[in-house]
Amino acid sequence: MTDVAVDPxxxxxxxxxxxxxxxxxxxxxxxxxxxxxxxxxxxxxEQYGVSRGTVRQALAVLRAxxxxxxxxxxxxxxxxxxxxxxxxELLSFTHWARSMGEEPGGRLESLVRRPADAAEREQLRLxxxxxxxxTLRLRTLxxxxxxxxxxxxxxxxxxxxxxxxxxxxxHTEPLREHGILFTDADHTIDVVAANADxxxxxxxxxxxxxxxxxxxxxDPTGIPVEWSQDxxxxxxxxxxxxxxxxxxxxxxxxxxxx
Amino acid sequence: MTDVAVDPxxxxxxxxxxxxxxxxxxxxxxxxxxxxxxxxxxxxxEQYGVSRGTVRQALAVLRAxxxxxxxxxxxxxxxxxxxxxxxxELLSFTHWARSMGEEPGGRLESLVRRPADAAEREQLRLxxxxxxxxTLRLRTLxxxxxxxxxxxxxxxxxxxxxxxxxxxxxHTEPLREHGILFTDADHTIDVVAANADxxxxxxxxxxxxxxxxxxxxxDPTGIPVEWSQDxxxxxxxxxxxxxxxxxxxxxxxxxxxx
DNA sequence: CCGGCCAAGTTGGCTGTGCAACTTCCCTGA
DNA sequence: TCAGGGAAGTTGCACAGCCAACTTGGCCGG
Numbered sequence: 001m002t003d004v005a006v007d008p009x010x011x012x013x014x015x016x017x018x019x020x021x022x023x024x025x026x027x028x029x030x031x032x033x034x035x036x037x038x039x040x041x042x043x044x045x046e047q048y049g050v051s052r053g054t055v056r057q058a059l060a061v062l063r064a065x066x067x068x069x070x071x072x073x074x075x076x077x078x079x080x081x082x083x084x085x086x087x088x089e090l091l092s093f094t095h096w097a098r099s100m101g102e103e104p105g106g107r108l109e110s111l112v113r114r115p116a117d118a119a120e121r122e123q124l125r126l127x128x129x130x131x132x133x134x135t136l137r138l139r140t141l142x143x144x145x146x147x148x149x150x151x152x153x154x155x156x157x158x159x160x161x162x163x164x165x166x167x168x169x170x171h172t173e174p175l176r177e178h179g180i181l182f183t184d185a186d187h188t189i190d191v192v193a194a195n196a197d198x199x200x201x202x203x204x205x206x207x208x209x210x211x212x213x214x215x216x217x218x219d220p221t222g223i224p225v226e227w228s229q230d231x232x233x234x235x236x237x238x239x240x241x242x243x244x245x246x247x248x249x250x251x252x253x254x255x256x257x258x
Numbered sequence: 259m260t261d262v263a264v265d266p267x268x269x270x271x272x273x274x275x276x277x278x279x280x281x282x283x284x285x286x287x288x289x290x291x292x293x294x295x296x297x298x299x300x301x302x303x304e305q306y307g308v309s310r311g312t313v314r315q316a317l318a319v320l321r322a323x324x325x326x327x328x329x330x331x332x333x334x335x336x337x338x339x340x341x342x343x344x345x346x347e348l349l350s351f352t353h354w355a356r357s358m359g360e361e362p363g364g365r366l367e368s369l370v371r372r373p374a375d376a377a378e379r380e381q382l383r384l385x386x387x388x389x390x391x392x393t394l395r396l397r398t399l400x401x402x403x404x405x406x407x408x409x410x411x412x413x414x415x416x417x418x419x420x421x422x423x424x425x426x427x428x429h430t431e432p433l434r435e436h437g438i439l440f441t442d443a444d445h446t447i448d449v450v451a452a453n454a455d456x457x458x459x460x461x462x463x464x465x466x467x468x469x470x471x472x473x474x475x476x477d478p479t480g481i482p483v484e485w486s487q488d489x490x491x492x493x494x495x496x497x498x499x500x501x502x503x504x505x506x507x508x509x510x511x512x513x514x515x516x
Numbered sequence: 517c518c519g520g521c522c523a524a525g526t527t528g529g530c531t532g533t534g535c536a537a538c539t540t541c542c543c544t545g546a
Numbered sequence: 547t548c549a550g551g552g553a554a555g556t557t558g559c560a561c562a563g564c565c566a567a568c569t570t571g572g573c574c575g576g
Contacts, residue, residue: 014559035383035480040526051561056527064322064505066444069480072527073568077480079442085509087501096510125293141512183503184337186324189447190496191469209467209492211449222293222327222335234467238448241499242507243345245441247322249500249507251343252354254399272529298556309531314557330557331538 019048019058027067028081038068038076066242082242091182091217093139093147093230094170105140108166109201113158123216123227124154133158138201145202146236148210151228156180181219182226188214188253189239192231202233209234277306278316285325286339295333296326324500340500349440349475351397351405351488352428363398366424367459371416381474381485382412391416396459403460404494406468409486414438438483443475446511447497450489460491467492 023044032038041059045052059076062068065084068076089096097104116124116132124132133153138145153161160178161171168174172182192212199206210231217226243250281302290296299317303310317334320326323342326334347354355362374382374390382390391411396403411419418436419429426432430440450470457464468489475484501508 016559042526053562054560057559061505064507066442066507069442069476069478070527071441071478071568072529072566074526074570076527079476079480080444082444083509084507087503087506090501090506090508090510100512102512183329184324184327185501186338186340187499187501187508188496189499191449191467191492193492209449218327218337220327220329222337234449234451236512238446238511239497239499240509240511241445241447241497243348243443243445245345247319248345248348249322249324249342250348250445251341251498252348253496253498254358254360254494274529300556311532312530315529328557329538330536330559332540332556334557 015050016054016057016061019044019050019055020061022048023058023062024065024067027062027078028083032078034078034080036078038078040075063244064247066244070246084242087182087185088172091185091215092170092172093149094172097141102141103143104169105143106169107138107140109136109138109197111135111162113162116152120152120227124152124224126154131155133161135161136197141236146233148198148201148231149228150230151226153226154224157225180225182217183220184222185215185217187239194231198231202231204233211237213239273306273308274312274315274319277302277308277313278319280306281316281320282323282325285320285336286341290336292336292338294336296336298333321502322505324502328504342500345440345443346430349443349473350428350430351407352430355399360399361401362427363401364427365396365398367394367396367455369393369420371420374410378410378485382410382482384412389413391420393419394455399494404491406456406459406489407486408488409484411484412482415483439477440475440483441478442480443473445497446472452489456489460489462491469495471497 023038026032038044039047041052041055045055048055059068059070063070063076066079066082068079070076085096085099089099093106094104111133113131113133116126116130120126120132121128121130126132132155135149135151135153137149137151139147139149157175157180160175160180164171164174176182190212191209193207194202194204194210196206198204198210199208202210204210211234213230213232215226215228215230216224217228219225241250281296284290296302297305299310299313302313306313317326317328321328321334324337324340326337328334343354343357347357351364352362369391371389371391374384374388378384378390379386379388384390390413393407393409393411395407395409397405397407415433415438418433418438422429422432434440448470449467451465452460452462452468454464456462456468457466460468462468469492471488471490473484473486473488474482475486477483499508
């Protein structure tokens, strides 16, 4: 219990994560060059004193992150210095801002408890008649507004959120301490026009375009714990995704309904 | 050689892909129910007559697609009926449109060959003085314009593109037949204002918002083969991504520069 | 000089084994 | 009735080995 998790990769006691972390650092620091070739799996296995299977597991992580290619018959090639964020940096505005060295801020505009509508029951997998907690927050970077966040929580989670002080910055952290875990998320990204609330909070005109990210998050057991809709001012953020023939979790949809 | 590749998953002759395809179908058809629990790895292994390792490999595919959870100590749980698209559906507007049953169209507005600027050399990893081929295309769904596509090709690829007839619908298909393969892509999604060309082609006002997807694609050897910038009319498309604590290839960036 | 063949190197795929970590559920005892 | 302990079940992690498929580069012959 003495050492705190500074580098989540390396601190976790599994071999393949340590190897992956070490290789990632070697790659991003340029040890193998841009478009350079990695040592063979066997060589790496000997170098790290692990089995080839473990090396392969580590390399699978890097491949999924888009750092290296992988094809039969030839050595792996360095693709780029892709800086992939951890899952928590993606889910938590606070984590994300801090990891960039920016000062995150937030203000809770409203928190209401009301019956869930059909869409919310669908997303959060609730039975008819269930209630939800809905929050509206303005989020700032170094004091300037960048995003409006509307989040719908199921009762179990909402009760905890409602008890948090209104000026708390991060919500995922206290939730985690209460045993609410976030492990899987589905994101949908598109453009939407600002409504009256958006315009007032963000200081833009009504109808002006915002980058919208809708996100449904579930816990390890597959139970939805959050359904959120974030609206960013244009020019403040962009979303990056890597995918490959081997694995792709990205998809492009025709927009239908809302 | 008799059976043609209808289902890419099942036709490929590897065991774990076949198992993955079979499980995917069972899940999406609801055999295990929403939020239902999958059989144990050992049971699946026996059922399919393969080793547990192969089953695990298959399940890793489904987990990456966001279909099932995965944690130590308990059975896997069905997450949702996530319909993940194949890589080619993501890269090729034509493939994507056809997979939705829509009729894709396109018009080549311009094709020029000129020296690459600094950003293009950076993206396509070209040496100073290299030339590139730049295309501007209007893409339509069932006749109505939805997207403007600006693509920059390195010389090797551009020469092939330049020889294609101007009215060809798909470009990835003929390129593949010439040995140009697409295997990895980095996507960045944000909002941008329409310039004069965008407005004229898409029939919107200058300055009105467009959903922009920038994409750099590389071949199996890691060599960039395409750098494209697609601008969609709002309301026509949305992008979906799944990620989890186990693997995330998504990231959120502060926008800097262009 | 060029083309094709061949051997060496390398990754993909599959099996089998063993153990550790964790969850779930039942049963016991207070 | 409820809390706690423990056993069974399940997945994660690691090792070792074997073969197939594929790429690369060099050698040889024309």
